[in-house]
Amino acid sequence: MTDHARPKSRKDRIMDAALRIFAEKSFPEATISEISKEAGVSEATIYEYFGTKEDLLFAIPEKISNDTFEESEAVLPYIKDVEGRMRAILFSYIQLYQDNPHYSALVLLQLMSNKRFRQTEAHAAIRRSAHRLLDCIRDGIADGTFRADADAYLIRSLLMGTIEHLFIHWHMQGMPKREKSIMDMLDPFLEIVLSGIRAKKDPQGLTLRLNLEDARALGQLLQDDATVKSSGRASATAGKSKKTKSKK
Template identity: 25%
Template sequence: MGHKNSNGKRTEKYEKILDAAVKVFAKKGFYQSRVSDIAREAGVADGTIYIYFKNKDDILISIFEEKMRIAISIFQQELAQGENALSKLRRFVHVHLDLFRQNPELAAVLQVELRQSSRFMKEYKKVELKRFLDLIGDIVKQGQEEGFFRKDLPVSLVKRFVFGALDEIISTWVSSGGKFNLMDYADALSDLFIRGLGTVKVLEGVVDSSGEGGVPESASLDFKEGGMEL
């Protein structure tokens, strides 16, 4: 993972090119970016890029690998500190937004470019993205076990629900050029998720109703096997 010199140390140039690529891809998009743009941004010759990367595709893949690896490790560290699923979900939302807020260019690449459907990327996305989605999935499962989250929803649906909603907010922020404060929305988003997912146990803290409490509509939801799983 990463390009290492004989000492096994990641080389400076490799990082420089990768960072330049993030910047360039973020600005112009993968297909609109020229390898020479990346070279110029990195301050190296065009040919140098091919010492560190097999080809242009490999750069994008490497960004994904490299950055996802870092991102996931950050998430795992953060989530380890959460006590229960509720706090973990709040943390997750917070870290996700914060991470992208701190790396807007990376966000742009990850959010926008990796959506592209070139065949190789689809395959790629599947593997790496799955690990990311599973971070959410694990929280959801834990929440269901702890009795915080409804059990009548398939985890595979919920994790994508959460991911998609966050994704869109970040995309909006990226598209806006970072004009608004992304973190302002962290609590609201966590809240939307928790209310949406929450069991009575959770909602009691929200609702003051003394009604008899009808069976939630969703109680009738009945997901058969063989459903969603990318």
């Protein structure tokens, strides 16, 4: 029997049920009784695995985040360029939130404002991906891919903060279906950020780009310059001619 065919353990069933109920009803309104019925186990069994309702709440993001991080870490060593690794991390981040709306609702709408949550292993598990992204940006600065004056913390905050904002807005609107998903926005958004932090390469030659008005002004300037030079040459020729005649 493969891993995919194995039935879920009681602990996993409890966390799945708790995730749905916490996300839909909010943590304060959810009860252990509801979760036990949803999971098909007794309340005593829940307390056997998780000491309190809050312990159960914090166990959910810890497991999901660790599983997702391990999957991402298995892929990253095969991606050599920094920008590719950054995209892979953000792709995994968006995929997790988009494919698991109960999870993203729980984390973004309830847990991130919970001070106790920020002191748990669950929060540390979530931050691991953020630290991995920060390391990628630092690598890009060190190897010359990004500008030396780029602020790694600011770039990381811009990337992750924007994605979290998009998902919060999506949840607050009732998770509407759109022509473009948040995943569809990843590449154009990332390109906007990367284009602003990439190190400038030494130009092989000078390319002058002008708009129409600039081109006309330059043309007039060149024409005026040519006229002045032509007039100067004519004056010089006339002067030489007069000197020659006077000598005769």
